[in-house]
Amino acid sequence: GQQVMQIPQYQHVQEGEDFTTYCNSSTTLSNIQWYKQRPGGHPVFLIQLVKSGEVKKQKRLTFQFGEAKKNSSLHITATRTTDVGTYFCAGRETSGSRLTFGEGTQLTVNP
Amino acid sequence: KAGVTQTPRYLIKTRGQQVTLSCSPISGHRSVSWYQQTPGQGLQFLFEYFSETQRNKGNFPGRFSGRQFSNSRSEMNVSTLELGDSALYLCASSFGPGTGDSPLHFGNGTRLTVT
Numbered sequence: 001g002q003q004v005m006q007i008p009q010y011q012h013v014q015e016g017e018d019f020t021t022y023c024n025s026s027t028t029l030s031n032i033q034w035y036k037q038r039p040g041g042h043p044v045f046l047i048q049l050v051k052s053g054e055v056k057k058q059k060r061l062t063f064q065f066g067e068a069k070k071n072s073s074l075h076i077t078a079t080r081t082t083d084v085g086t087y088f089c090a091g092r093e094t095s096g097s098r099l100t101f102g103e104g105t106q107l108t109v110n111p
Numbered sequence: 112k113a114g115v116t117q118t119p120r121y122l123i124k125t126r127g128q129q130v131t132l133s134c135s136p137i138s139g140h141r142s143v144s145w146y147q148q149t150p151g152q153g154l155q156f157l158f159e160y161f162s163e164t165q166r167n168k169g170n171f172p173g174r175f176s177g178r179q180f181s182n183s184r185s186e187m188n189v190s191t192l193e194l195g196d197s198a199l200y201l202c203a204s205s206f207g208p209g210t211g212d213s214p215l216h217f218g219n220g221t222r223l224t225v226t
Contacts, residue, residue, distance in 0.1 A: 001170075031212055042201060043154070045214035088154065095212055098167040099144070103153040 002027050004091050006102030014110050019076040021105035023089035030092045032065055032072045033099070038085040046074075079109045112137060115204050115218035123224045129190040132221045136183050136204030142166075143185040144215060145177060148199040157200075160185055161207045189223075197225045 003026040013019050023032065031050045035043035047056055049065035049072060056063045062075045072089055086104040093100075116135040124130050136143050145157040156169035160179035177187040183204075189196055199222050203215035 033212075033214060035215075042217040042219050043203075043215070045216070048212070048214060090154075090215075092212060098156055098159060098169070099215065100156065101146075101154040103151075 002091070002093050002100050004089060004100045004102040006089055006105055008105055009103060010106050010108070012108045012110065013079050015081060016078050019079050019083070019107055021074050021087050021089075021107075023072045023074075023091070023102050025070045025091050025100075027070070027093050029069050030095045030097070032089055032091045034063060034072075034074055035088045035090065035101075036085050037088065037104070041085075043088060076107075079107070081109050081111050083107060084109050115202060115216050117200075117202050117218035117221050119221060120219065121222045121224075123226065124192050125226055126192055126194060128192050129188060130192060130223060131186055131188045132200055132202075132223075134185045134187075134202030134204075134218060136185070136202075137216055140204035140206055140216070141183050142205045142207030143179055143183065144203045144205075145185070145187050146201045146203065147171075148201055148220070149197075154201070157187065166208070192225045194225050197223060199223075 005024045033048045034046040037043045053067045054065040060077045064073045086106045088101050088104045090099045090101040118133045142161045144159040146154040148154050158177050159167040163179045174190045179185045199220045201220045203217045206213040
């Protein structure tokens with residue numbers, strides 16, 4: 001079955017440093033979504049990417065969808081303590097199929 | 112607009128018992144998905160319901176079951192509880208199929224502890 005892998009599992013950074021998490025699928029994806037889960041909270045939707053090679057920005061966050069639609073990345077510029085949490089990618093093989101989540105990257109930001 | 116509501120928030124059960132968890136989706140959302148979250152295992156997909164029909168099912172034993180009612184509310188049931196069932200169970204709602212794969216809106220979850 002479809003597998004979605006995320007690296008790294010953990011990332012510790014100093015406030016102000018950049019952060020990147022990578023997501024790789026064993027199969028071609030129809031679309032990919034990104035979620036953020038704060039400690040003790042629930043996952044919150046950040047963004048969805050649909051097109052091959054798509055790049056979207058949300059302030060300090062940049063999301064990319066690979067040309068082959070099998071990988072994606074989330075890059076945070078100049079991290080802040082408010083960025084702390086676990087970032088999950090989630091992909092669908094086809095539109096309407098189940099959403100498969102990666103294992104997540106837990107980000108810690110030291111002030 | 113009220114968010115996704117899950118009840119109860121916390122539950123403690125003993126091995127062999129059964130449990131029912133409830134989820135009320137956002138008004139207008141017809142799709143409900145259930146996920147199990149454990150440390151180091153991420154979010155494991157249990158099942159997805161749309162218009163009272165199970166659309167997708169994850170790789171969990173038959174002890175895990177669910178259903179959806181005509182008002183889109185959903186319940187999941189776990190029978191013959193095992194220690195390994197201890198986890199955070201998250202429910203998520205979305206508009207559903209045919210809506211461009213709309214994002215999931217998660218509830219706060221039910222923390223189940225099996226002793």
